[in-house]
Amino acid sequence: MSIASMNSTVCNRDCPDACRLDVLVVDGRVTSISGSHEDPITRGFICERTRRFVERQHAPDRFPGPMLRRDGRLEPIGWSAALDLAAEKLATIRAESGPAAILHYRSGGSLGILKALSDRFFAAFGPVTVKTGDICSGAGETAQLIDFGLSESHDLADLVNSRLILIWGKNPHTSGIHLLPILKEAQKRGARLVGIEVRETKLRALCDEFHLIRPGGDFALAMATARALFDRDAVCPDLGDYTDGLEGYRALVTSRSLADWAARAGARPELACRLAELLAEESPASIQVGWGLGRRAGGCAAVRALDALAALSGNIGVPGGGVSFYFGRRTAFDQDFGLGPAAEPPRMLREALLGQEILAAREPEIRAVWVTAGNPVTMLPDSGTVREALASREFVVVVDSHPTDTTDVADLVLPCPTLLEDDDLLGAYGNHFLRASTPAVAPAADVLHEVEIIGGLACRLGLEADFSRPVGAWKRLAAARLEARGIGVDRLEREAVINPFRSPVLFADRRFPTASGRMQLITEEPVTPPDLDPEFPLLLLAASDPRSQSSQWSVAARGVADRVHVNPDSSAGLADGDRLILESRHASIEVTLVHDPGVGPGLALMAKGGMLRDGCCPNLLVAARETDAGGGAVYYDEPVRLRPPMAASR
Ligand SMILES: Nc1nc2c(c(=O)[nH]1)N[C@H]1C(S)=C(S)[C@@H](COP(=O)(O)OP(=O)(O)OC[C@H]3O[C@@H](n4cnc5c(=O)[nH]c(N)nc54)[C@H](O)[C@@H]3O)O[C@H]1N2
Numbered sequence: 001m002s003i004a005s006m007n008s009t010v011c012n013r014d015c016p017d018a019c020r021l022d023v024l025v026v027d028g029r030v031t032s033i034s035g036s037h038e039d040p041i042t043r044g045f046i047c048e049r050t051r052r053f054v055e056r057q058h059a060p061d062r063f064p065g066p067m068l069r070r071d072g073r074l075e076p077i078g079w080s081a082a083l084d085l086a087a088e089k090l091a092t093i094r095a096e097s098g099p100a101a102i103l104h105y106r107s108g109g110s111l112g113i114l115k116a117l118s119d120r121f122f123a124a125f126g127p128v129t130v131k132t133g134d135i136c137s138g139a140g141e142t143a144q145l146i147d148f149g150l151s152e153s154h155d156l157a158d159l160v161n162s163r164l165i166l167i168w169g170k171n172p173h174t175s176g177i178h179l180l181p182i183l184k185e186a187q188k189r190g191a192r193l194v195g196i197e198v199r200e201t202k203l204r205a206l207c208d209e210f211h212l213i214r215p216g217g218d219f220a221l222a223m224a225t226a227r228a229l230f231d232r233d234a235v236c237p238d239l240g241d242y243t244d245g246l247e248g249y250r251a252l253v254t255s256r257s258l259a260d261w262a263a264r265a266g267a268r269p270e271l272a273c274r275l276a277e278l279l280a281e282e283s284p285a286s287i288q289v290g291w292g293l294g295r296r297a298g299g300c301a302a303v304r305a306l307d308a309l310a311a312l313s314g315n316i317g318v319p320g321g322g323v324s325f326y327f328g329r330r331t332a333f334d335q336d337f338g339l340g341p342a343a344e345p346p347r348m349l350r351e352a353l354l355g356q357e358i359l360a361a362r363e364p365e366i367r368a369v370w371v372t373a374g375n376p377v378t379m380l381p382d383s384g385t386v387r388e389a390l391a392s393r394e395f396v397v398v399v400d401s402h403p404t405d406t407t408d409v410a411d412l413v414l415p416c417p418t419l420l421e422d423d424d425l426l427g428a429y430g431n432h433f434l435r436a437s438t439p440a441v442a443p444a445a446d447v448l449h450e451v452e453i454i455g456g457l458a459c460r461l462g463l464e465a466d467f468s469r470p471v472g473a474w475k476r477l478a479a480a481r482l483e484a485r486g487i488g489v490d491r492l493e494r495e496a497v498i499n500p501f502r503s504p505v506l507f508a509d510r511r512f513p514t515a516s517g518r519m520q521l522i523t524e525e526p527v528t529p530p531d532l533d534p535e536f537p538l539l540l541l542a543a544s545d546p547r548s549q550s551s552q553w554s555v556a557a558r559g560v561a562d563r564v565h566v567n568p569d570s571s572a573g574l575a576d577g578d579r580l581i582l583e584s585r586h587a588s589i590e591v592t593l594v595h596d597p598g599v600g601p602g603l604a605l606m607a608k609g610g611m612l613r614d615g616c617c618p619n620l621l622v623a624a625r626e627t628d629a630g631g632g633a634v635y636y637d638e639p640v641r642l643r644p645p646m647a648a649s650r
């Protein structure tokens, strides 16, 4: 007779939603994963990539336990020996070269709050070298920090107060599906939904209006729209009372004609006039900013231009208004874990340039790298250099559950729980609810929770007084401020609770946590997007795909991740289904061409997350460049071209 139970946990993936999951476990094995009906955001449904996580949970290539590289191959090693080795290597390198010779790199493999304990441990052990910048949200977050002093959003529920919702460079049908019911509800209550994109997505069917512009044309479109608002004198009358830079902003906006700005945006002037008309007449308006526009050379300025547009049209500080990019998912938690302030790092390497920065680092050189919750070889730009940089270090440790391009260059792999086995606290970056996960199933491999890995190291390195605690104790420490408000960890383990420290409507008093207390308006034009390179006439757009979470595929990636979608008119006579070479000035990969009329001219659309080990990694083609501010990565401005495999490359 089999034993079945329905267990509950919370998804920890790098996704805006942080769903509560119902996990059916039969005889110790997960058989299905679905969305909780009780959770106010999850509402009984989840995405394809996590529904299909069952296959990944039981994947035959999951690491069975810790692995050590011997003679080029990863072979099993016990936990005790693995931690002894890691501690000894780290201590030796610290003694010989100083802690700056160790790089700690953590990415978004799990958004669990306790994962940041790894940062704290390495700050105490070192402090060691860390990364600076953020290839995910760096550009957009920095834009909002400059303008508002805070990167936060209005409550999602506030969208039902909006008359107009601009969904700008965001693909919720793929990347954050739980925004959709709220958009639909707002629409039912009379809000007009307007999408701004560079290609066709499913959003068109939902939107009342859906407009395509040229890649990177957002700044210019925002300026054209602002120009139209100034021209019709439809600007917020008290804007000067709570902003700095109004004259500079006006000078910037009026430095070009509306037609000139619109041409730069790849749009007709009528589009800017239409957006201005909507902003003037349909108020309040919310701008929902996605990540697409930020992954370009002028990504920070583009988001700043949207912040300014919202202010100009009177949409800051009002219900139904605001510019929502990121929800402060950590703000309710005690991120110092009761440990006090962390020691400053001795050195920071720019994340977007990580490969070359590791190779160039001197005095001391980087000798060891600790990677956790990330697959930098696949996901950072210039994958070839990132791989070379890691492969040439003396000691690379990767904490991960599954093989990746990064574990392929690791000396030691320490396996951690999967999202179904995890035990942590979670905020969300697409809503204001807080939740806590608990293991929905016993681990299907010999894993240690990240907190236990840190604890094991700490005991070997004389840091046990601060770092050796059970998971539950860390959860309580990190939730201390919530506990003081009567919201205990046990409650978060059962249900979603809205962050009591957030403001449902931001800046209602028109006061901003900037140096002057006023909102800052953008006054300068960023580097203009490059004119198309006639030799490399396509721009590579490797974006989120429903079948994967970055490089974590829930289907076999081989034969899927290598498809490049190009408009038939931009395919230079190459046939649908052809096996071709896609090359940048930097590198080349083999791909299969798919003719796709939904992809705008001049774009080469792929899924992000293809791995070298699966035969196709788009980030091999992408040169390592930082965005104008915030240390984002310029993923989407890479010129590429297609050619048949036999033709000699020029
Ligand atoms: N299925 C799935 N979901 C994910 C992820 C995943 O890997 N898979 N990743 C998660 C992560 S890490 C993040 S950060 C979020 C991101 O969430 P989103 O912001 O929704 O990001 P994307 O899905 O990358 O969609 C960005 C959209 O911007 C468009 N775009 C590209 N360039 C431009 C431009 O210059 N201007 C405008 N206006 N639009 C442009 C692209 O066509 C794309 O549709 O999604 C998360 N959700």
Ligand SMILES: Nc1nc2c(c(=O)[nH]1)N[C@H]1C(S)=C(S)[C@@H](COP(=O)(O)OP(=O)(O)OC[C@H]3O[C@@H](n4cnc5c(=O)[nH]c(N)nc54)[C@H](O)[C@@H]3O)O[C@H]1N2
Residues within 6 Å of the ligand: 014, 107, 108, 109, 110, 135, 136, 137, 291, 295, 372, 373, 374, 375, 376, 378, 379, 380, 399, 400, 401, 402, 404, 416, 417, 418, 419, 422, 450, 542, 543, 544, 549, 550, 551, 552, 608, 609, 618, 619, 622, 635
């Ligand atoms: N071309 C291109 N490249 C991109 C993007 C793009 O749009 N285009 N998007 C960028 C963005 S927005 C992001 S956020 C990055 C994402 O980059 P990464 O965060 O490096 O993404 P993943 O491939 O999801 O790698 C996460 C790894 O963490 C592991 N993991 C899962 N849970 C845990 C855990 O609890 N603990 C530990 N230690 N590991 C765990 C997973 O198995 C996986 O191998 O990629 C960026 N790269």
Ligand code: SF4
Residues within 6 Å of the ligand: 011, 012, 013, 015, 016, 017, 018, 019, 046, 047, 048, 049, 050, 051, 176, 177, 178
């Ligand atoms: S990845 Fe996002 S949508 Fe999918 S289950 Fe997790 S939180 Fe929900």
Ligand SMILES: [Mo]
Residues within 6 Å of the ligand: 014, 108, 136, 137
């Ligand atoms: Mo991201």
